[in-house]
Amino acid sequence: MPEGHSVHRLARQFQDVFGGTTLAVSSPQGKFTAGASRLDVHILERAEAHGKQMFLYFSNDLVMRVHLGLYGAWDFGGDSTFTGASSIGAPRRIGEREVAGDPEGDFAGPPEPKGAVRVRLVSDHGWADLRGPTACEVITPAEAVVARRKLGPDPLNNGAGDAEDFVQRICKSATSIALQLMKQDVLAGVGNVYRAETLFRLGLDPLLSGKNLQREEATELWRDIARIMADGVRDGRIITTELADRPSGTGVTVGCSFGAGDGLPARPNAPVPVEDAHYVYKREGLPCRHCGTEIAMKELGGRKLYWCPSCQSR
């Protein structure tokens, strides 16, 4: 399932390629015909992500809410002007696919829909197809407010009071912090990779109860998640290791958009190989990058949890 950074990239893409334009909205598959007809020939005013959900606000005071779930994905295509934030220099992403346009020619309309296209959006310059979402519905702005209130704060939106809101939510429950970080009503947007990685980065025992987490630690968790997720929006993939912990010396420092440090022969423009990208996620049995202890893995709440038993003792 895409983690929040992918959904934020998608929202930026929609904002860039469709924002302020009138859209033809249809449901080639037929499952969303009634919803599509309510949005058809209206202007997309803005696209916003909240956690793993995207909200498209239209000029006729209606909102399209989309949750991709495990299998949902968007495809885009169009002419040379149809490029957005997430099309630039990024690797293939979960939940979004390459823009397939003809940069030389004029946009002659979208191709025949292939497969079960739930929603098709078409502007004068390009198109987007949605397949396989968990949720896709038309709601009112008031209903959008309710849907977003059900979610916890999103570190990528990081509004006023959001950090404090998160601290209060996670510290009031005796449930382990590893389980709480996956709950979208505690914190919206984090999935299994960010969960495992941030707990390692802060040296926190995944099974620590929320009630035993210090307020300062919870605040630092919020900050670290916001930092590494913002990198994910920029990079189009999840890289949580610091430069000094990457044997390949590739990429830039986490939380920093340029430069390198620690006197390593850094190759800031070279892509970070996948085996260097994480501290603990999918590294069970391999030596910890900091202490050499074997990374552990177990099932928790139906999902795999990865951690270093030595470094994460707090």
Ligand SMILES: [Zn+2]
């Ligand atoms: Zn370790």
